[in-house]
Amino acid sequence: MTEPILRLRGITKHFGGVKALTDVSLDLEPGKVVALVGDNGAGKSTLVKVMAGAHRPDSGEYLFEGRKVEAATPASVADMGVQTVYQDLALCNNLDAVQNLFLGRELTGPWWTGFRVTRASAERRAKDVLRRMRLDSISLSRNVGAMSGGQRQNIAIARSILWEPKVVLLDEPTAALSHSAAEQVGNLVRELASHGLAVLVISHDIHHFVLDNTDRIEVLRLGRNAGSFNSKDVTGEQVVNVMVGGDESVNMAG
């Protein structure tokens, strides 16, 4: 059993009187894909934002590589090696794939060139990363606005791994995608794990995406841990039952 690289222990987060998260724990291991599932309002997005440093928890521990960390800002969490891809992707449609991959972290010449963007080295690096992720079919010089939803999602994920993080958090990467595009994202997610990254995926597509592409399923319900399953040993119905709190009714029926 690999040691978890990122551990949350007893995370609680309230917004005013609303208990978004209560005593939630979660482990992410290198090389493993963990699905975070739950009904609307179960606290999935809040938990990801806590992990990404966008929300500070009211209580609980955030451990990274065995050490307790503050995770105070998105930037400090990113520097630590935890990258987040939000649902809206945050891409600029009028820029091409290379420009989007390096946005805010451009490789440039010295000051006397006016920080001229050295596109060639960026493109080289982008090409290598995309090849490693089996995303060669993405054109580097097309504006991402002219690309399909699946390609855009893949570019957003590729951007998160460009700087070789250790953990990637994906917030609903398949929500707006066709079945075949979602499959591509699934391939990419497994590819990331095969390179030793710890991956967390929020998804509603339990029957296909989650069961096919993840190693473990963590269920949240009403802001609490509601169950943890090995993806191989569980059916979609069982997961959904726990998600919606239907396990009691199952017990009653049994």
Next chain:
Amino acid sequence: MTDTTVTPKTTAPAKRGLTERLGNELRFVPVALGLVALFLFFATQSDVFLTSRNLNNLMIQSTVTGIIALGLVFVLLTGEIDLSVAATSGVAAVFMAKMVVDAGLPIPLAILLGVGIGLLIGALSARWVTLIGVPSFVVTLGVGLVLNGVQLLLLPNTGRYNLLNTGVEKLAATYVSGPGAWALVLIAIALFALIRVTTFRSRQNAGLPASLGGGVFVPVAVVGAVLIALLMFLENQRGLPMPVILFIGLLGVTSYIAHETRFGTYLYAIGDNAEAARRAGIKVDRIKITAFAIAGGMAAFGGILSASRILGVSVSSGGGVGGGALLLESIAAAVIGGVSLFGGRGMVIGALFGALIIGTVSNGLNLMGVANEARLIVTGLLLVLAVSIDRGIEKLAGPAG
């Protein structure tokens, strides 16, 4: 992370079609063709139109609008607008004239101060926009009116500073000819070639596909041919007019900034998706303030050049109250040139073509003896037509789905 031994999928990246390239790096081509069409039309309508004397006038007339439009492109790219550029040009020109005439400051210093005031006006307007969140449309509309008032305050009771024989008039009236002109043209071509060659070399070094013909020879040949033709044509007259030299120089510098530097990339990113830019760690406010400062500085310089050309400043410097035709034509020049008012789209060189189209229509119709009302109507229709063509191309190049 290590390379896997499995052979990667060999699907080739999709080729970019012509419409897609027209929506991006070739965006100026339709408007350039439009300019050629206008030239051909007026050449058939007037014997005088294609004379070097007339084209000399046409270009000088277009430089002030063109320089203001160049600066405005930076603001438009971020998705904002600056309605005070014409007023800024007026105030800066009057301030410069006051410094020269009343205070007796050396001319270069007075010009520098004038441009500095333009920079400051742009930066402060943008600070207000970013700090309070008032739309730039409103802030700069107000600032423009304030500046109109300041301009009146700065002017003497006569309502005018005369700049004849002060030395300021030399800025616009100087011509460079002979070896000096050739040197300037060759330096310009060499700098452009240098940029192209360094791009080519770095692609080669990175093991990326690089085309010596399409990436270096063709663009350098086109730019070189245009500049040399311009020089040979104007040598018949008195040589290269200083306003044209200044405009081409500024065009080169602003094109480099917008299309080659990190700052330029940020302008485009902010114009398309400011939230994404912010999350990528870009200091959006700072970039916007810089863009407005550039627009203000360029507008100020345009105003000073205009004052030098018409030998004085007055109430009507900077297009008069509200910016008048100067403001509208500067915005129209950028927009005709393919710069989107919604931000993130267009190229700096569009300002050149836009300004030349407006100047050509005005000049050509004038030669044909057509009255002013027709000129306004034609310019207005061209604006709508140009933007419509732009939108059409953009739709064709839109999401593949």
